[in-house]
């Protein structure tokens with residue numbers, strides 16, 4: 001059985017997301033190990049430019065360019081992807097563990113009776129097969145999953161799980177006309193774009209996250225200033241979102257987004273397991289909390305036991321000095 005690999009490429013404004021370039025880089029290594037073909041699927045409206053970028057990584061880039069795919073719709077995109085998986089029969093399908101990935105891939109796994117591994121953070125290509133690294137219980141347990149030889153494998157990975165390699169290829173671009181079928185039971189009446197934040201939360205290298213200890217919505221401007229100085233993003237705990245201090249778009253955790261930045265700073269976040277599950281694979285974790293027994297210190301690489309309102313203004317001033325000097 002061939003072990004062809006297919007990457008579902010997510011785009012923003014018709015440009016491939018960094019998380020998808022990471023998967024293309026990892027997919028290349030997997031395809032090389034199994035001497036198989038690396039496919040990618042790019043779908044949306046006006047995707048020529050995106051397909052050109054992606055073909056730098058792949059053997060074959062399948063493009064489905066259709067105006068009705070301009071906005072994400074699970075019914076439209078899953079019907080197109082189903083057609084592509086049926087036609088090209090890849091053994092390994094990789095996607096991002098984004099909101100789109102969480103919505104799309106379990107449906108496809110059910111349709112193809114595929115083995116599904118979600119929210120993974122790495123692969124091991126040593127030895128005979130492919131092993132997938134998946135954290136469990138808020139990172140307290142790391143499991144390695146080896147898919148069986150027969151079923152199709154569908155795996156989604158957290159952004160920042162792999163490095164992005166140089167493209168260096170000129171793969172074939174295949175234009176496919178797929179049947180784009182809508183779920184007749186659902187009509188999208190209207191959609192409004194949420195305010196466009198500078199950096200996508202899941203792709204940010206730096207996140208400063210506020211919890212209930214930030215006390216009020218207006219205090220998040222301090223976190224915004226620090227995020228701007230660092231070129232990163234502000235995140236929030238669910239308590240903060242439930243209190244309407246921040247939008248749901250900022251929520252990190254089990255019922256929010258899964259993030260893996262190079263640096264996460266939690267300010268007045270207690271470290272409840274539901275929150276930890278969304279950020280435990282951050283490369284460096286810093287916690288600022290005035291309670292020395294706050295659970296977040298069990299996960300932190302560096303802990304500051306102090307009032308966030310004493311630490312954060314000092315941090316902001318130091319960062320400003322560094323930026324002015326550089």
Ligand SMILES: Cc1cc2nc3c(=O)[nH]c(=O)nc-3n(C[C@H](O)[C@H](O)[C@H](O)COP(=O)(O)OP(=O)(O)OC[C@H]3O[C@@H](n4cnc5c(N)ncnc54)[C@H](O)[C@@H]3O)c2cc1C
Nearest residue numbers: 211212213237238253254255256268270272274275290308
């Ligand atoms: C099904 C389910 C799903 C959930 N999903 C999520 C999720 O996706 N994301 C999420 O975050 N939570 C989620 N939760 C909620 C989660 O269990 C916690 O209730 C929540 O994470 C707590 O938020 P917090 O840390 O901001 O608040 P708290 O737990 O109230 O912690 C506030 C912290 O701030 C500290 N503090 C107070 N003042 C200061 C100060 N001046 N300086 C420094 N520190 C200070 C306190 O010592 C305390 O540790 C979920 C819960 C359930 C049941």
